Amino acid sequence: xxxxxxxxxxxxxxxxxxxxxxxxxxxxxxxxxxxxxxxxxxxxxxxxxxxxxxxxxxxxxxxxxxxxxxxxxxxxxxxxxxxxxxxxxxxxxxxxxxxxxxxxxxxxxxxxxxxxxxxxxxxxxxxxxxxxxxxxxxxxxxxxxxxxxxxxxxxxxxxxxxxxxxxxxxxxxxxxxxxxxxxxxxxxxxxxxxxxxxxxxxxxxx
Amino acid sequence: xxxxxxxxxxxxxxxxxxxxxxxxxxxxxxxxxxxxxxxxxxxxxxxxxxxxxxxxxxxxxxxxxxxxxxxxxxxxxxxxxxxxxxxxxxxxxxxxxxxxxxxxxxxxxxxxxxxxxxxxxxxxxxxxxxxxxxxxxxxxxxxxxxxxxxxxxxxxxxxxxxxxxxxxxxxxxxxxxxxxxxxxxxxxxxxxxxxxxxxxxxxxxxxxxxxxxxxxxxxxxxxxxxxxxxxxxxxxxxxxxxxxxxxxxxxxxxxxxxxxxxxxxxxxxxxxxxxxxxxxxxxxxxxxxxxxxxxxxxxxxxxxx
Numbered sequence: 001x002x003x004x005x006x007x008x009x010x011x012x013x014x015x016x017x018x019x020x021x022x023x024x025x026x027x028x029x030x031x032x033x034x035x036x037x038x039x040x041x042x043x044x045x046x047x048x049x050x051x052x053x054x055x056x057x058x059x060x061x062x063x064x065x066x067x068x069x070x071x072x073x074x075x076x077x078x079x080x081x082x083x084x085x086x087x088x089x090x091x092x093x094x095x096x097x098x099x100x101x102x103x104x105x106x107x108x109x110x111x112x113x114x115x116x117x118x119x120x121x122x123x124x125x126x127x128x129x130x131x132x133x134x135x136x137x138x139x140x141x142x143x144x145x146x147x148x149x150x151x152x153x154x155x156x157x158x159x160x161x162x163x164x165x166x167x168x169x170x171x172x173x174x175x176x177x178x179x180x181x182x183x184x185x186x187x188x189x190x191x192x193x194x195x196x197x198x199x200x201x202x203x204x205x206x
Numbered sequence: 207x208x209x210x211x212x213x214x215x216x217x218x219x220x221x222x223x224x225x226x227x228x229x230x231x232x233x234x235x236x237x238x239x240x241x242x243x244x245x246x247x248x249x250x251x252x253x254x255x256x257x258x259x260x261x262x263x264x265x266x267x268x269x270x271x272x273x274x275x276x277x278x279x280x281x282x283x284x285x286x287x288x289x290x291x292x293x294x295x296x297x298x299x300x301x302x303x304x305x306x307x308x309x310x311x312x313x314x315x316x317x318x319x320x321x322x323x324x325x326x327x328x329x330x331x332x333x334x335x336x337x338x339x340x341x342x343x344x345x346x347x348x349x350x351x352x353x354x355x356x357x358x359x360x361x362x363x364x365x366x367x368x369x370x371x372x373x374x375x376x377x378x379x380x381x382x383x384x385x386x387x388x389x390x391x392x393x394x395x396x397x398x399x400x401x402x403x404x405x406x407x408x409x410x411x412x413x414x415x416x417x418x419x420x421x422x423x424x425x426x427x428x429x430x431x432x433x434x435x436x437x438x439x440x441x442x443x444x445x446x447x448x449x450x451x452x453x454x455x456x457x458x459x460x461x462x463x464x465x466x467x468x469x470x471x472x473x474x475x476x477x478x479x480x481x482x483x484x485x486x487x488x489x490x491x492x493x494x495x496x497x498x499x500x501x502x503x504x505x506x507x508x509x510x511x
Contacts, residue, residue, distance in 0.1 A: 017473055018257060020232040039474065054233045056257045056293055063255065063473055087233070101252075101292060122294065122316035123339050125226045128219040144219075145229050146294065146316070164219075184229045 010048035010198040013038035015073075017063040019055020019088060023183035024191075031191040033198065041072040049082040049198030052089030052107075054145070054181050057116065060088055061105050070105055077109040082174040082201050084194040090170075090177035091116055091148050098151065109175040111154030118149040118166070119179075130180065132161040132169050135189045142168065142180040149179055174201060227341030227361035230317065231425035234258055234294070234362075234448055238438065238469050239427070241265050241452040244283065245290035251455070254465035258294040258316065260450065261287040266323050266370025267453035267492065270504070276324045278306040284313050296343070301510055302328025304337070311340040317362070318342045320355075322509035323369045323452075332510065335359030345429065347380045347507050349387035353408035353416070354511075356424055363422055365446065366507040367430020370453050372494030376507060377431040377441060384426065385445045391417040430507070433458070433491050435471030435484040442475030459489030 009032060014024045016037035028035035028051065035051075038044060050073075052060070064070045077083055077093075085093040091100070092107050094114035100106075119125070122145070130142035142163060150167035153159060161169035161178070168179040174197060182190040220226075237257025242248040248259045263279040264272065278299055288295050294316035299306035301320055306327075310318050320333055322345050335342040336359035345366035346352035352363045365384055367377030387406070391413065394402055399417055403410040415423050428446035432438050433454035441449050449472055451465075458464045467484040474480035502508065 016236070018236040020229075020235060022235070023232060055235070056233065056237060058252070058293060059237055059255050059257050059469070063469075066470065067474075099292065117292065121314050122230055122341065123311065123314055124221060125230060126219040126221045127223050127226060143225055143229055145226060145233055181229060184225060184232065 008199065009034050010195060010202050011036070011046060012049040012051060012195065012198055013044065013047045014051045014053055015039075015060070015069075015089075017067070017069070018059045019053040020181070020183060021053050023181075024051045024053050024086075027183045027188050027191040028195065030188045031195040033195045039067070039069075041068055044072055044076055047076075047081065048202040049084070049194065050076065051194070052083065052085040052092045053183070054087035054089065057088035057091040058101050058104055060092060065105055070107070073107050077107050077175065080174050080201070082176075082194065082198045083109060084176040086178050086181050086183060087145065087147055090114060090150075090179055093175055093177045095154075110170055110172040110177055111157050112170055112172075112177075113151040114148050115151050116148050117146050119144055119147045122146055128163055130161050130163055130168065132190065133158075134160060134171075134193055137189065140182060140187055140190060141185045143184045144168075144180050147179045222339035224361065228424050230294075230341055231343070231362035234427075235425060236473060237448045238465075238472050239296065239448070239450045240455055240465060241450075242287065242456070245286045247456055247461070248287045248291045248295075250462050251465055252291045252293050254462055255469035256293060256465065257448070258296055259287065259291060260296045260298065260319060260452075261315070262298050262323075265453040265456060266506070267372070267457050268370075269323060270370045270495075278303070278309065278324070281309065281313055284310070284315065288314065298324055299333070300324040301326040302331050302333055304333040307333050307338060307340075307342075311338055315340060320344050320360075322366060322506045326509050332358050335361075343427075345507075345510060346384065348383045349391075349416070350406035350408050351510065352384060352422060352426075353406060353412045356412060356422070357409050360424065362425045362427065364427040364429040364450055367428065367432075368497055368500070369430045369506050370495075371431050371497055371500070372433040372454055372457070372492040373497050374431040374433070374437045374440065375497050377428050377437075378444065380430075380507070381428050381441060381444050381446055384422075388416055388421065392420050432468070433494065434488075435467045435481055438468045439471045439475035439481050442472060448472065454492055457492035459491075464488050464491075
């Protein structure tokens with residue numbers, strides 16, 4: 001199935017329906033994963049982890065429904081596949097969404113309520129240093145673009161980072177989400193954290 | 207020194223940075239940006255899966271037909287569109303008309319298109335785009351033009367094509383031109399890059415960066431002539447990271463259906479079966495114009511330099 005059991009290099013897919021797929025592929029490769037884009041249900045086979053990139057969450061959701069990806073993705077999340085979502089990806093991983101479109105589907109995976117575009121429109125998009133639990137070596141550069149924030153989390157979810165009083169990074173089990181975009185910074189520590197989650201998961205499954 | 211002032215050095219949030227502006231365009235990749243002239247069209251575009259909408263008063267096909275001076279849209283109309291949808295909203299300023307751009311920024315649009323589709327306001331200078339918090343997208347017909355726009359602060363480039371024609375031939379020409387010139391730079395050694403910069407009439411630092419990256423330092427979309435799902439997929443296969451569709455949608459027989467079909471073909475641009483399915487029963491495409499018969503003065507791509 002996966003190659004992680006033999007080489008220790010986890011295979012991580014990047015959901016490539018729309019968004020900054022390329023930047024995640026580069027960041028994952030830099031963090032010692034074997035990364036590949038994923039658009040079809042059968043391409044989910046053999047993955048040790050999955051990244052849901054930044055992009056426009058309404059479009060990603062619509063395309064996931066249209067091309068039969070929604071249920072297969074939900075199944076993988078339920079089965080414990082490590083998944084990391086940035087920005088739109090965080091929205092996709094929210095059990096509950098505010099300010100989305102009425103017909104907008106999410107995969108769920110983290111018991112949290114996420115508010116879409118909570119930090120405002122593009123003129124309010126910003127960069128700020130963010131201290132993130134589990135990431136050593138000082139704050140990460142947080143790039144927030146029409147970014148969501150987390151309004152509240154359930155008991156099983158762990159808040160990893162806040163900005164200005166708002167939760168911007170969360171982990172629940174094997175599912176990780178950030179409001180911001182480490183893939184745009186060249187600092188691959190958050191991706192390294194996720195690759196490690198995928199590696200542990202793959203080894204445990206052997 | 208007073209001890210009451212909080213430190214603002216490392217943690218102060220910063221808006222309008224190059225990374226935030228360029229990063230916004232990265233989020234649009236793989237998507238379709240659709241021209242809309244009112245809130246109703248904006249909703250149709252959003253329903254169909256547009257990644258953003260471009261608010262303008264008339265689509266390019268109508269600007270061609272009506273003639274006269276084409277300007278920034280009415281702020282009311284732009285605000286109605288911003289209210290109507292939750293996806294990003296772009297709007298066009300005339301080339302060099304930095305006051306129109308200031309107005310668009312104050313309205314809170316997410317991207318400003320300094321566009322040759324509108325009548326240029328300055329025949330020498332484009333707007334200084336570094337002066338804005340709102341990011342800019344600009345058109346280009348070749349690599350030199352793209353790099354001059356990036357030097358002025360553009361955070362995204364679209365190959366120009368020929369807007370309002372429904373004819374993809376110029377879009378293909380301009381995208382191929384940009385990609386070919388990038389490929390050529392890749393083969394140059396350091397000595398040759400100085401002369402290349404001179405020839406491209408672009409800053410050496412940007413030319414060097416492109417030679418190293420093998421791509422523009424900003425996102426590259428295609429525009430100007432896409433009318434069908436296969437057109438959109440063609441531009442993607444030629445290397446566009448996404449497409450703008452102007453008149454092609456709302457000048458066609460069934461805009462909602464065609465818009466959704468173009469979105470599908472843009473995502474699965476390398477899967478002919480999906481493109482075939484998306485192309486079925488779309489009704490009439492926009493009629494289109496043969497670019498050979500278009501007089502030089504009516505070619506929007508010639509505007510900007």
